[in-house]
Amino acid sequence: MTADILVWSVIAAQIMLVVAMGCYAWRVVRGPRAQDRVLCLDAMYVCAMLLALTVGIRTGSGVYFEAALIIGVLGFASSVALAKFLMRGEVIE
Amino acid sequence: MTHASDLPTWAAVLTALLVLIGAGLTLAGAIGTLRFGSFYERVHAPTLGTSWGTGAIALASIVFFSALGSRVVVHELLIAFFITVTTPVTLMLLVRAAIYRDRTEGTADVPARSALKPSGGNIAPGSDGAG
Numbered sequence: 001m002t003a004d005i006l007v008w009s010v011i012a013a014q015i016m017l018v019v020a021m022g023c024y025a026w027r028v029v030r031g032p033r034a035q036d037r038v039l040c041l042d043a044m045y046v047c048a049m050l051l052a053l054t055v056g057i058r059t060g061s062g063v064y065f066e067a068a069l070i071i072g073v074l075g076f077a078s079s080v081a082l083a084k085f086l087m088r089g090e091v092i093e
Numbered sequence: 094m095t096h097a098s099d100l101p102t103w104a105a106v107l108t109a110l111l112v113l114i115g116a117g118l119t120l121a122g123a124i125g126t127l128r129f130g131s132f133y134e135r136v137h138a139p140t141l142g143t144s145w146g147t148g149a150i151a152l153a154s155i156v157f158f159s160a161l162g163s164r165v166v167v168h169e170l171l172i173a174f175f176i177t178v179t180t181p182v183t184l185m186l187l188v189r190a191a192i193y194r195d196r197t198e199g200t201a202d203v204p205a206r207s208a209l210k211p212s213g214g215n216i217a218p219g220s221d222g223a224g
Contacts, residue, residue, distance in 0.1 A: 002105040003098045009109035013116035013150075020116075020123035020142070027126055027135075035132055035191040042183055043126065043139035046176065050119060050142070050150050053169070054112060057157050060096040065154070065168065072172055076179040083183065086190035 010058045014051060021047045038082045045075025096161060104160030108153045115149030118142060131202065132191055136184055143180040148173050 024047065027040040049071040056064030081091050100108075118141045125138030151169040158166040195203040 002100060002102050005109050006100065006105045009113050013112040016116035016120045020120045023120075023123035023127050024139075033132065033191075033194075035187055035194070036135060038187055039132075039136055039139065039184075040126060042187075043123070043142060046139070046143050046147065046180075047119060047123075049172070049176075050115065050147060053150050053154050053172070054116070057108065057112065057154055060161060062158070065172075069172055069175075072175055072179075076175075076183060079183045080186060083186035083190050087186070087193055 007058070010054055014054050014058075017047055017051045017054065021051075034086055038079060038086065041082070042075060042079040045071060045079070049075070100157070100160050104156055108157045108160075111149045111153035111156065115146045115153065118149065119146035122146065133188070136188055136191075140180065140184070143176050147176045 021044055024040040024044045028037050028044070031037045031040060049068045052064045052068040052071060056062065056068070085091050122138045122141030125141070126135050129135045129138060151173040154169045155167060158169075192203060
């Protein structure tokens with residue numbers, strides 16, 4: 001009973017996160033301008049990181065924590081680089 | 094998922110609740126991104142997921158692994174702290190870039206710099222002070 005509550009709520013949360021990633025992916029494809037695409041790409045990184053955390057809860061192993069941390073760091077770096085590119089037209093001046 | 098039956102009931106219920114709250118907030122932010130009309134409105138929506146969406150799922154992970162290993166595990170706080178610190182930086186850079194792009198193109202819904210400071214005259218769009 002206890003395990004059922006946890007299993008089904010984690011599965012429901014994963015479905016919600018995947019649907020959220022789908023919404024952001026729609027915005028990335030259709031987004032009217034480049035800044036919408038960068039914004040939603042950044043949000044997709046956060047969704048992927050949360051998905052890795054929920055997979056870690058589901059499997060009970062601590063490996064996914066490191067993966068989530070790396071996804072978070074890379075998402076920040078790539079979003080900053082893209083925002084800088086939109087501002088200046090180049091990343092490294 | 095055999096390890097979940099080792100959990101006490103309160104920990105399982107708390108973890109389930111926090112995971113659902115976090116994922117629901119993230120989904121609400123994503124739907125908001127689809128529904129808002131302009132970029133300056135849309136930039137608010139994903140912060141639902143980056144503030145308490147991330148916070149609730151990190152708390153759920155803390156509760157789960159602490160109850161599973163019967164010791165306090167707090168390294169998920171690192172993720173919550175990192176996301177809290179980096180999201181405003183990213184979004185401010187992005188919005189400054191968006192304002193700069195809109196001003197250079199002369200879009201109507203962004204006030205020109207000369208409209209904000211009448212005494213300053215016509216300032217070139219490149220002198221925004223950013224970067």
